[in-house]
Amino acid sequence: MSVLFTGRARRLGDDIDTDTIIQSRRKRETLDPAELKRYLMEAWDPAFAATVEAGDILVAGRNFGCGSAMEVAVTVVLGAGIRAVVAKSFARTYFRNAINNGLLPVICDTAGIDDGETIEIAAAEDGLRVRGLASGFTAAAEPLPPAVRGIVEAGGLVAYLKRHGDFQTAAPAANTIADQP
Amino acid sequence: MAAARTIAEKILSRAAGTDAAAGETLICAVDAALGTDASGPMAIDHYAPPPTQKAAGHLAAVRAFSAEHGIHLHEIGEGIGHQLIVETGRARPGALVVGADSHAVTYGALNCFGTGIGSSDLAAAMLTSKVWLRVPETIRVVLDGRLGPGVAAKDAALALIGRLGADGAAYKALEFTGPALDTLSMDARFVLANMSMECGAKAGLFPADAATRDYLDGRADGPFAAVEADPDAAYADEVGLDLQALIPQLAKPHLVDNVVPIDAGLGQPADMVYLGTCTGGRAQDFRDALAVLRRAGGPKPGVRLIVTPASKEVHLALLADGTLADFAAMGAIIQTPGCGSCCGTCGSVVADGMTVVSTANRNFKGRMGNPNAEIWLASPETCAMTAARGRIADPREVLA
Ligand code: SF4
Numbered sequence: 211m212s213v214l215f216t217g218r219a220r221r222l223g224d225d226i227d228t229d230t231i232i233q234s235r236r237k238r239e240t241l242d243p244a245e246l247k248r249y250l251m252e253a254w255d256p257a258f259a260a261t262v263e264a265g266d267i268l269v270a271g272r273n274f275g276c277g278s279a280m281e282v283a284v285t286v287v288l289g290a291g292i293r294a295v296v297a298k299s300f301a302r303t304y305f306r307n308a309i310n311n312g313l314l315p316v317i318c319d320t321a322g323i324d325d326g327e328t329i330e331i332a333a334a335e336d337g338l339r340v341r342g343l344a345s346g347f348t349a350a351a352e353p354l355p356p357a358v359r360g361i362v363e364a365g366g367l368v369a370y371l372k373r374h375g376d377f378q379t380a381a382p383a384a385n386t387i388a389d390q391p
Numbered sequence: 392m393a394a395a396r397t398i399a400e401k402i403l404s405r406a407a408g409t410d411a412a413a414g415e416t417l418i419c420a421v422d423a424a425l426g427t428d429a430s431g432p433m434a435i436d437h438y439a440p441p442p443t444q445k446a447a448g449h450l451a452a453v454r455a456f457s458a459e460h461g462i463h464l465h466e467i468g469e470g471i472g473h474q475l476i477v478e479t480g481r482a483r484p485g486a487l488v489v490g491a492d493s494h495a496v497t498y499g500a501l502n503c504f505g506t507g508i509g510s511s512d513l514a515a516a517m518l519t520s521k522v523w524l525r526v527p528e529t530i531r532v533v534l535d536g537r538l539g540p541g542v543a544a545k546d547a548a549l550a551l552i553g554r555l556g557a558d559g560a561a562y563k564a565l566e567f568t569g570p571a572l573d574t575l576s577m578d579a580r581f582v583l584a585n586m587s588m589e590c591g592a593k594a595g596l597f598p599a600d601a602a603t604r605d606y607l608d609g610r611a612d613g614p615f616a617a618v619e620a621d622p623d624a625a626y627a628d629e630v631g632l633d634l635q636a637l638i639p640q641l642a643k644p645h646l647v648d649n650v651v652p653i654d655a656g657l658g659q660p661a662d663m664v665y666l667g668t669c670t671g672g673r674a675q676d677f678r679d680a681l682a683v684l685r686r687a688g689g690p691k692p693g694v695r696l697i698v699t700p701a702s703k704e705v706h707l708a709l710l711a712d713g714t715l716a717d718f719a720a721m722g723a724i725i726q727t728p729g730c731g732s733c734c735g736t737c738g739s740v741v742a743d744g745m746t747v748v749s750t751a752n753r754n755f756k757g758r759m760g761n762p763n764a765e766i767w768l769a770s771p772e773t774c775a776m777t778a779a780r781g782r783i784a785d786p787r788e789v790l791a
Contacts, residue, residue: 225557234735276558278492279493
């Protein structure tokens with residue numbers, strides 16, 4: 211078993227939507243995560259962003275990242291130095307944007323994780339393990355689908371395609387329907 | 392012989408060139424891809440027109456990128472990307488069309504597997520014409536009966552979301568079926584498909600029938616490989632909805648699944664009423680709203696009534712039949728076709744403490760540009776009745 215991340219748990223609730231993670235109106239000025247990170251979780255708690263330290267791990271309840279498919283809701287989290295989110299479940303667009311940007315989404319029961327405690331995410335043969343170092347909390351998480359594991363490992367989809375040039379699993383010739391004006 | 396399959400399993404199997412079942416993650420070939428000015432190039436809708444210097448600069452970059460790569464670009468005023476995808480016949484039965492925006496699920500109304508992806512996915516799709524997708528399990532939604540006067544497809548969508556919850560269909564597809572389909576226009580189906588996203592669904596799929604073919608006539612060249620579910624396909628769940636018994640619904644702030652029957656919100660004061668978006672911005676929505684406003688004596692002075700057609704086609708249709716003239720005469724503000732005030736990136740914004748009642752699909756805190764405002768979601772008819780009274784009111788008062 212190899213440890214992937216160790217960091218401070220930042221507890222959030224259920225149904226955290228992407229507008230809570232980053233308000234759409236903030237996109238009027240910039241899409242740069244380095245600038246947007248100071249508005250991270252603004253609608254949840256305006257003071258939150260200032261307390262985030264690199265290496266923190268977001269810990270949420272159900273349906274994390276629901277709402278818009280906007281990718282900045284993932285890149286702003288990475289921009290704040292957070293590399294993993296542990297949640298009971300994710301909205302599917304957030305889950306795929308996380309994978310495509312190299313933010314590790316971990317699905318497990320998070321009820322026993324306390325705010326502020328140090329947790330560890332480790333890779334086991336059959337999936338992932340999340341452990342609270344002080345509380346002794348442990349939970350098993352599902353492994354990522356084999357088809358996308360390489361994408362997270364590469365640090366995201368763009369890096370993956372730069373490395374491989376194409377998806378590594380075969381698909382038929384594309385564009386059976388041509389684009390029309 | 393292949394196992395029995397749902398619509399989602401069939402379309403994604405075809406796109407991946409394999410016989411796949413729910414739960415498998417596949418590399419699929421896409422038939423078309425949409426980007427928006429909030430994700431990547433192709434439709435300028437979220438910042439139409441751009442409200443700031445920086446947003447305008449961003450649009451200039453979008454235009455330059457599209458020109459350099461020969462990508463068809465829909466300009467400011469042409470409309471919301473999703474509406475343009477369906478109007479231009481790019482969403483066809485049996486196709487897989489991805490959009491870098493969550494409401495790409497709208498295309499499901501045309502028996503097309505439309506689903507939202509991110510910007511990286513869009514870049515990958517433009518480079519490789521492929522996307523990775525997990526084949527979703529499917530919830531079968533059986534619609535029965537017929538909508539009564541003053542009750543709209545939006546009410547059915549809200550009722551469904553209230554029942555399933557904001558993540559009730561997470562990672563899953565909805566497949567709409569049942570005797571009520573024959574009574575639902577394409578505009579009504581777009582609403583249901585569009586809002587399937589709000590219970591977390593990956594797709595909201597309808598079968599193709601005569602209404603589908605009528606809609607596509609003149610927009611896309613057939614023949615189409617319409618996809619039907621096998622009778623013994625495996626479903627994760629089934630929910631039934633009787634449209635006959637349905638009454639108007641509301642989603643209260645700040646969650647879309649905070650759904651209550653209209654009685655629970657009657658009398659709530661409204662400062663702004665918003666008609667538009669990829670959910671409630673099609674021609675029929677405005678005509679239905681206008682009919683209610685006429686009967687109820689027009690908007691109450693002091694209520695800001697905003698009309699934003701989903702596209703130029705919708706705008707022109709409403710100009711041709713006089714609907715927009717009537718709205719303008721009533722004092723409504725007519726905004727540029729596009730996303731308008733839906734997500735606070737352009738269009739009219741309200742002050743702290745104000746309440747908006749909207750035909751949109753989302754009411755998250757701050758969604759329309761001010762986190763200190765409240766957003767209620769309702770049908771075009773309920774929104775219109777609310778504009779007339781200055782308080783949330785039931786359109787059946789003037790329609791039944
Ligand atoms: S109208 Fe609203 S929900 Fe639809 S694409 Fe535009 S911003 Fe998104």
